[in-house]
Amino acid sequence: MSDFSVRLLRSDEERAATDVFRRALHAKEMTDEEWSAIAASMQPDRGFAAFDPELIGTARSFDSEMTLPGGATTPLAAVSLVGVRADRTRRGVLTGLMRAQFEDFAARGVPAAMLHASEGAIYGRFGYGVGARAKSIEVDRHRARFRPEVPVGGQISVLGLESTIEQWPSLFDALPRTRPGMIARSPHLWPGYEREVRRATTPVSTAVHRGPDGVDGYVTYTVERARFDAPSLLKVQSFHYSGSEAFAGLWRYLLSVDLVDRITAEKRPLDEPVELLFTDPRHVTVEKLQDEGWLRLVDVATMLDARTYRGEPVVIEVTDPFLEHNSGRYRLSADGAARTTDPADLEMNVDTLSMMYLGAWRASELAVAGRVRATGETALERADLLFGTRVNPWCGTFF
Numbered sequence: 076m077s078d079f080s081v082r083l084l085r086s087d088e089e090r091a092a093t094d095v096f097r098r099a100l101h102a103k104e105m106t107d108e109e110w111s112a113i114a115a116s117m118q119p120d121r122g123f124a125a126f127d128p129e130l131i132g133t134a135r136s137f138d139s140e141m142t143l144p145g146g147a148t149t150p151l152a153a154v155s156l157v158g159v160r161a162d163r164t165r166r167g168v169l170t171g172l173m174r175a176q177f178e179d180f181a182a183r184g185v186p187a188a189m190l191h192a193s194e195g196a197i198y199g200r201f202g203y204g205v206g207a208r209a210k211s212i213e214v215d216r217h218r219a220r221f222r223p224e225v226p227v228g229g230q231i232s233v234l235g236l237e238s239t240i241e242q243w244p245s246l247f248d249a250l251p252r253t254r255p256g257m258i259a260r261s262p263h264l265w266p267g268y269e270r271e272v273r274r275a276t277t278p279v280s281t282a283v284h285r286g287p288d289g290v291d292g293y294v295t296y297t298v299e300r301a302r303f304d305a306p307s308l309l310k311v312q313s314f315h316y317s318g319s320e321a322f323a324g325l326w327r328y329l330l331s332v333d334l335v336d337r338i339t340a341e342k343r344p345l346d347e348p349v350e351l352l353f354t355d356p357r358h359v360t361v362e363k364l365q366d367e368g369w370l371r372l373v374d375v376a377t378m379l380d381a382r383t384y385r386g387e388p389v390v391i392e393v394t395d396p397f398l399e400h401n402s403g404r405y406r407l408s409a410d411g412a413a414r415t416t417d418p419a420d421l422e423m424n425v426d427t428l429s430m431m432y433l434g435a436w437r438a439s440e441l442a443v444a445g446r447v448r449a450t451g452e453t454a455l456e457r458a459d460l461l462f463g464t465r466v467n468p469w470c471g472t473f474f
């Protein structure tokens with residue numbers, strides 16, 4: 076292990092840190108113009124870097140909040156821009172950055188962190204687990220026909236690029252974040268999204284849906300068509316809505332866009348029933364199932380008590396090798412959660428607890444894979460009910 080130190084970035088070091096991150100992701104260095112477009116997305120005092128004395132690695136976060144099962148929200152650190160210089164990997168730099176972040180989150184009273192992982196093998200050792208999963212779907216636009224009972228939807232108006240950029244934050248903020256795992260979008264995230272859509276090589280459009288009470292959904296998309304007579308693909312970039320009128324109305328709109336053969340939507344909630352809109356559900360295919368949000372319970376006691384539970388109590392024993400103070404037994408019941416010395420019904424590592432926490436996985440599934448150890452079947456049944464959520468968790472925001 077080499078000698079290095081980790082500290083908060085100064086504002087004049089932010090660009091160098093972003094370049095280290097970009098090189099680690101095999102992205103080109105930014106021009107002055109590109110940097111000035113996204114400099115505002117670097118929330119001050121949220122970026123860490125490792126120095127030896129050169130800047131050799133970085134990790135940052137954005138302040139956010141996350142919806143929990145039961146509807147409460149909690150402060151959340153949205154972790155992003157993690158990278159270590161290729162000539163300094165595998166000597167503990169990321170480990171040092173993760174430790175510094177967790178200490179910072181704890182000091183600021185932020186009990187949970189979430190990230191989107193470039194590779195699935197990196198973050199489990201730091202206590203992150205797959206807290207939300209997603210599916211990518213494709214719709215055969217020529218063959219899909221709406222079932223007669225599908226709502227007709229309300230009014231649609233279409234925005235171009237500039238109006239999309241201008242209205243995005245207010246459109247997103249106006250919609251309820253009802254699923255567990257959904258997060259608030261920090262103002263620091265929007266400059267990055269703007270940069271992405273400005274770089275798009277095909278026109279960007281947003282269809283806005285209005286119901287009786289005003290705007291209740293929107294979908295942003297691009298259409299790719301290589302030649303005049305080539306097949307074309309409508310790609311959904313973001314799709315947020317409240318209620319079935321907006322959901323159906325926006326899908327009706329997407330299928331009405333001419334000169335489109337296929338429609339794809341990536342990283343959608345697992346239980347979003349697009350195929351049920353159509354007379355033949357096979358005209359919607361699931362192209363990919365993937366992990367979406369990796370969740371870390373930084374303060375296990377606070378997070379366990381912040382969500383709601385149903386059914387009979389369960390005692391869980393949590394092992395947290397990276398943040399030892401979290402290790403211990405917790406009694407969970409419809410009345411809340413608290414530390415206990417009672418014998419444990421279930422044992423698990425803290426990353427596995429994250430997989431159950433928002434409802435992405437059931438205790439009984441995790442037990443089949445050996446990730447949860449139970450004293451008996453009834454403990455698993457109780458835990459399945461206790462942690463069960465009405466809808467699947469989904470983060471819905473890339474950062």
Ligand SMILES: CC(C)(COP(=O)(O)OP(=O)(O)OC[C@H]1O[C@@H](n2cnc3c(N)ncnc32)[C@H](O)[C@@H]1OP(=O)(O)O)[C@@H](O)C(=O)NCCC(=O)NCCS
Pocket residue numbers: 099100132156157158159160163164165166167168169170171191192193194196197200
């Ligand atoms: C992923 C990355 C940040 C890891 O940094 P690092 O400084 O090498 O990590 P560490 O040395 O602290 O590794 C800690 C442990 O994780 C393991 N590990 C790190 N990266 C891993 C990976 N990509 N796959 C599997 N294991 C990994 C190390 O082998 C080490 O294991 P050990 O404790 O058993 O020896 C770095 O490789 C990188 O920048 N990759 C490219 C960019 C990227 O993917 N960033 C993440 C964006 S979400």
